[in-house]
Amino acid sequence: MENKKRAVITGGSGFIGTHLTRKLLEIGTYDIVIIDLVPPKVDGVQFVHAEIADLEKIKPYLSDSDVVIHLAAMIGVDNCRNNPEKVRQVNYEDTKNLIDFCAANNVKRFIFSSSSEIYGNSTEIPYREDGIPQPISVYAQCKLQIENYLKTKAENMSVGIVRFFNVYGPGQKDSFVVSIFLKAALNHEPINIFGAGNQTRCFTYVGDAASGVARLVEYDQTPYEIVNIGNPNELSIKDVAELVLKKISQSKSVINYKTYGAGEVRDVSLEIDRRVPSIEKARDLLGFEAKTNLSDGMSLILQAYAPVLSGQSISAGH
Numbered sequence: 001m002e003n004k005k006r007a008v009i010t011g012g013s014g015f016i017g018t019h020l021t022r023k024l025l026e027i028g029t030y031d032i033v034i035i036d037l038v039p040p041k042v043d044g045v046q047f048v049h050a051e052i053a054d055l056e057k058i059k060p061y062l063s064d065s066d067v068v069i070h071l072a073a074m075i076g077v078d079n080c081r082n083n084p085e086k087v088r089q090v091n092y093e094d095t096k097n098l099i100d101f102c103a104a105n106n107v108k109r110f111i112f113s114s115s116s117e118i119y120g121n122s123t124e125i126p127y128r129e130d131g132i133p134q135p136i137s138v139y140a141q142c143k144l145q146i147e148n149y150l151k152t153k154a155e156n157m158s159v160g161i162v163r164f165f166n167v168y169g170p171g172q173k174d175s176f177v178v179s180i181f182l183k184a185a186l187n188h189e190p191i192n193i194f195g196a197g198n199q200t201r202c203f204t205y206v207g208d209a210a211s212g213v214a215r216l217v218e219y220d221q222t223p224y225e226i227v228n229i230g231n232p233n234e235l236s237i238k239d240v241a242e243l244v245l246k247k248i249s250q251s252k253s254v255i256n257y258k259t260y261g262a263g264e265v266r267d268v269s270l271e272i273d274r275r276v277p278s279i280e281k282a283r284d285l286l287g288f289e290a291k292t293n294l295s296d297g298m299s300l301i302l303q304a305y306a307p308v309l310s311g312q313s314i315s316a317g318h
Helices: 015-027 055-062 077-082 084-104 138-151 177-186 206-218 237-247 280-286 294-308
Strands: 005-010 030-036 046-049 067-070 109-115 158-164 191-194 200-202 224-229 234-236 255-258
Touching (some): 030 055, 046 055, 055 084, 067 084, 067 206, 077 084, 077 138, 084 109, 084 138, 109 138, 138 158, 138 224, 177 191, 177 237, 177 294, 191 237, 200 237, 224 280, 234 237, 237 255
Parallel strands (some): 005 030, 005 067, 158 224
Antiparallel strands (some): 200 234
């Protein structure tokens, strides 16, 4: 039997990491090492309890790897807004140190989890990978700085960069819009929307996102590529809230519109009006297209939670 390739996934026990691990195990050609503070939910992998800042501890696992997939990061708009110095430390300094070690120690391929937030409020819709980034937040600025830094390392190891567009699905923390709205509706609590809810997003089901990353892991034709991984179906936040109330038909929740800047509500200057991916490159380069619409994705989330939901009426309608 042919020797398997070693794939190291930082943050591999997290939301996207768990789904990606399953996808790579399905492919069947990888021995997987997960570096995380939380044990993985997937069997058949090696677990290293560490942060990426624990470089001395993780060096033996990184050296000579076929691919390092770097998912570990500080995430969440409000979490990052409230902790800018920690964002810079984890998402830039610690990540840069990780990259330096990998580039100097025979890692063949490095996959970096970037974000659609780097596009900011660009008026060039849909967002193309060769467009001009306009990052607003510290989080987005750090992601862009690492993208650019990786370009300087592409002679040492091939680089693939994923710009994710609003990934959602089962197992996501309750600090992202789809999971926030679903939880509120299930608990008959108000569904809070900033502003009028006209800001739009394109929501990518986590299973689709994992498939896209797996294809980029396998792609090795060029030394440096940036690829949008997203679903191009554009929906307003108000549309999302209304869809949630259709899915959970007996919810007593109502939509509550909150004024920017009031109390705990974030500053409007941090808001991005539209976020729509160009999917041409993912399709042409990787043969990837997201298949799951938001309604079906919500149904999959609710099915996953069904064992712990009692007395809730869930509609499977679209």
